Amino acid sequence: MEKNKTKKNKVLMAGNEAMAEAAIRAGCGFYAGYPITPQNELIAYMAKKMKPRNRVFVQAESELAAINMVFGASAAGVRAMTSSSSPGISLKQEGISYLAGASLPAVIINVMRGGPGLGSIESSQSDYFQATRGGGHGDYFTLTLAPWSVDEAARLVMLAFDLADYYRNPTLILADAIIGQMMEPVELILRKEFKKKIPKKNWALTGAKGRSPNIIRSFFLKEGLLETYNEYLRKKWNNIRKNEQRFSTYKTDKNKYLIVAYGSQARIVREAVDILRKENIKVGLFRPISLWPYPEKGLKRLAKGVKKVVVVEQSLGQMVEDVKLALPGKEVVFLGKAGGGIPQAKEIINLIKRNR
Amino acid sequence: MKKSFLLPKSLKNVDTHYCSGCGHGILHRLVAQAIDELNIREKTIGIAPVGCAVIAYNYWDFDVSEAAHGRALAVATGIKRCRPQNVVFTYQGDGDLASIGIAETLHSANRGENLTCIFVNNACYGMTGGQMAPTTLRGQKTITTPLGRDPESGDGWPLKLSEVLSVLDGVCFVARSSMSNPQGVKETYQYIKRAFINQIEKKGFSLVEVLSSCPTIWQKTPIDALRWIEDEMVKEFPLGVIKE
Ligand SMILES: Cc1ncc(C[n+]2csc(CCOP(=O)(O)OP(=O)(O)O)c2C)c(N)n1
Ligand code: SF4
Numbered sequence: 365m366e367k368n369k370t371k372k373n374k375v376l377m378a379g380n381e382a383m384a385e386a387a388i389r390a391g392c393g394f395y396a397g398y399p400i401t402p403q404n405e406l407i408a409y410m411a412k413k414m415k416p417r418n419r420v421f422v423q424a425e426s427e428l429a430a431i432n433m434v435f436g437a438s439a440a441g442v443r444a445m446t447s448s449s450s451p452g453i454s455l456k457q458e459g460i461s462y463l464a465g466a467s468l469p470a471v472i473i474n475v476m477r478g479g480p481g482l483g484s485i486e487s488s489q490s491d492y493f494q495a496t497r498g499g500g501h502g503d504y505f506t507l508t509l510a511p512w513s514v515d516e517a518a519r520l521v522m523l524a525f526d527l528a529d530y531y532r533n534p535t536l537i538l539a540d541a542i543i544g545q546m547m548e549p550v551e552l553i554l555r556k557e558f559k560k561k562i563p564k565k566n567w568a569l570t571g572a573k574g575r576s577p578n579i580i581r582s583f584f585l586k587e588g589l590l591e592t593y594n595e596y597l598r599k600k601w602n603n604i605r606k607n608e609q610r611f612s613t614y615k616t617d618k619n620k621y622l623i624v625a626y627g628s629q630a631r632i633v634r635e636a637v638d639i640l641r642k643e644n645i646k647v648g649l650f651r652p653i654s655l656w657p658y659p660e661k662g663l664k665r666l667a668k669g670v671k672k673v674v675v676v677e678q679s680l681g682q683m684v685e686d687v688k689l690a691l692p693g694k695e696v697v698f699l700g701k702a703g704g705g706i707p708q709a710k711e712i713i714n715l716i717k718r719n720r
Numbered sequence: 721m722k723k724s725f726l727l728p729k730s731l732k733n734v735d736t737h738y739c740s741g742c743g744h745g746i747l748h749r750l751v752a753q754a755i756d757e758l759n760i761r762e763k764t765i766g767i768a769p770v771g772c773a774v775i776a777y778n779y780w781d782f783d784v785s786e787a788a789h790g791r792a793l794a795v796a797t798g799i800k801r802c803r804p805q806n807v808v809f810t811y812q813g814d815g816d817l818a819s820i821g822i823a824e825t826l827h828s829a830n831r832g833e834n835l836t837c838i839f840v841n842n843a844c845y846g847m848t849g850g851q852m853a854p855t856t857l858r859g860q861k862t863i864t865t866p867l868g869r870d871p872e873s874g875d876g877w878p879l880k881l882s883e884v885l886s887v888l889d890g891v892c893f894v895a896r897s898s899m900s901n902p903q904g905v906k907e908t909y910q911y912i913k914r915a916f917i918n919q920i921e922k923k924g925f926s927l928v929e930v931l932s933s934c935p936t937i938w939q940k941t942p943i944d945a946l947r948w949i950e951d952e953m954v955k956e957f958p959l960g961v962i963k964e
Contacts, residue, residue: 432824440799
């Protein structure tokens with residue numbers, strides 16, 4: 365019964381549209397965005413589907429305005445989202461820092477393109493540092509989830525709203541142009557992957573009726589206040605690091621080589637793993653799903669006993685730093701291309717063979 | 721004996737951090753008083769700026785959100801669109817509203833967001849120690865215009881944002897007043913009330929620009945500061961209703 369239902373629910377969608385639909389299903393009540401390729405399908409989908417459902421859609425005058433509108437909507441207790449691509453995400457960083465500073469939930473989607481600067485509109489994974497190191501000013505982190513398929517993109521968007529609300533923290537979906545643009549079947553059912561109970565938003569601004577006023581702020585001028593707040597954040601980060609590491613693996617039994625890749629790049633690695641395994645070379649894929657917190661526990665476990673770890677990225681080497689941090693003393697080999705260059709299966713296969 | 725000058729319910733009875741003679745204190749009170757009179761305290765949400773009024777929530781006794789420097793009207797848009805039943809207003813200085821946040825100001829106004837905006841024009845950046853603001857007068861000395869603001873040499877002219885906003889279709893009410901004398905304070909109060917009533921009646925974007933003194937940065941006594949508003953500021957920024 366259940367199975368039939370899920371089958372019936374499978375539809376062919378582009379990643380950008382699937383993420384938009386997933387947000388709507390997760391109860392996103394407010395969306396603001398500004399056009400930028402390769403995420404334009406997302407804003408168009410929200411424009412079409414939000415208003416008929418009595419949700420709010422605003423085409424903002426800039427990414428700055430969009431993220432600050434999201435700040436307001438979130439302060440009002442509503443599930444809020446914005447999306448953009450690399451240059452636009454850079455503009456949002458001040459706002460994301462304010463969200464973290466004011467303990468406000470929000471979901472931000474980055475459909476990455478090449479950089480630096482205006483870069484190109486081709487797929488890239490070069491915003492990893494920005495995504496996983498806070499991105500804006502101040503001591504903070506954003507939970508960061510990286511989908512490798514359209515279906516997973518939809519699921520992670522739903523999860524992102526729960527994580528954001530539970531931890532009262534901005535949560536980022538780090539997709540790339542390939543994930544945003546490609547079409548795949550998606551199961552459009554709201555899956556409750558997050559099992560913890562999300563507390564009521566009694567901090568939200570609704571008007572001080574029958575209660576004392578609520579204040580949303582990130583400003584702590586009095587000596588000691590900010591330090592106390594930062595310590596609260598430290599506890600939150602530790603808690604998230606402990607509980608929210610996510611990853612998946614592919615063919616990792618008895619492997620001698622472990623390849624680490626995320627997002628669309630992991631799909632290409634999977635292809636390479638299949639070919640190598642056929643040639644009896646014991647290699648497997650470790651795919652981080654949460655980029656912050658980095659799934660270091662899983663990585664440590666799976667890298668135990670392997671000869672070499674290979675990291676493949678559509679960047680000049682960003683995630684590789686987290687792999688090295690997690691695996692001190694382990695030989696880590698890096699393969700990366702940027703600016704629209706995508707490491708191909710053949711190159712991955714050759715690299716493994718050269719490193720045997 | 722009956723007390724006739726009472727603290728508005730929407731204002732907390734606390735000490736002020738503002739300099740003596742500063743306009744912000746009076747303006748906080750006028751906003752609070754208008755909210756009381758319209759009986760909307762329990763549904764009002766204010767947005768504090770980044771500027772000297774950054775901790776306005778220490779004084780106002782209703783829900784308040786902070787906003788990044790210049791982004792108050794974007795935050796207000798987010799809140800009001802989600803909670804149209806609430807009364808939402810921003811309170812912003814000239815740097816916040818007319819410089820770094822001018823895009824948000826212009827576009828919120830142009831979208832006709834049903835909001836109330838209180839624009840405090842003190843012709844300088846107070847909080848950061850007295851730099852030139854877009855509204856700084858010609859010839860006015862600030863720490864970034866040490867020889868006086870010189871439009872011809874690239875400092876630009878005093879920005880008349882209220883006049884600019886008044887030509888936008890989404891804007892329903894723009895007025896400029898001065899708090900340099902009791903009559904002006906009364907007028908300011910009436911404008912603020914109207915700007916709130918417009919929102920309650922869903923008329924769209926209303927803005928009240930208030931010429932407000934900053935004796936500290938202007939390096940004047942509080943009395944001389946008020947005189948300077950009347951003698952100099954009003955010439956550049958004429959008072960009255962600009963659009964209704
Ligand atoms: C992004 C950013 N840039 C600069 C500042 C520093 N800053 C704080 S307040 C301010 C200007 C305030 O002037 P105004 O808006 O006129 O308000 P006033 O203090 O005069 O009331 C500036 C530049 C900041 N907080 N954030
Ligand atoms: S610096 Fe000026 S605006 Fe700021 S509190 Fe002092 S008098 Fe008021």
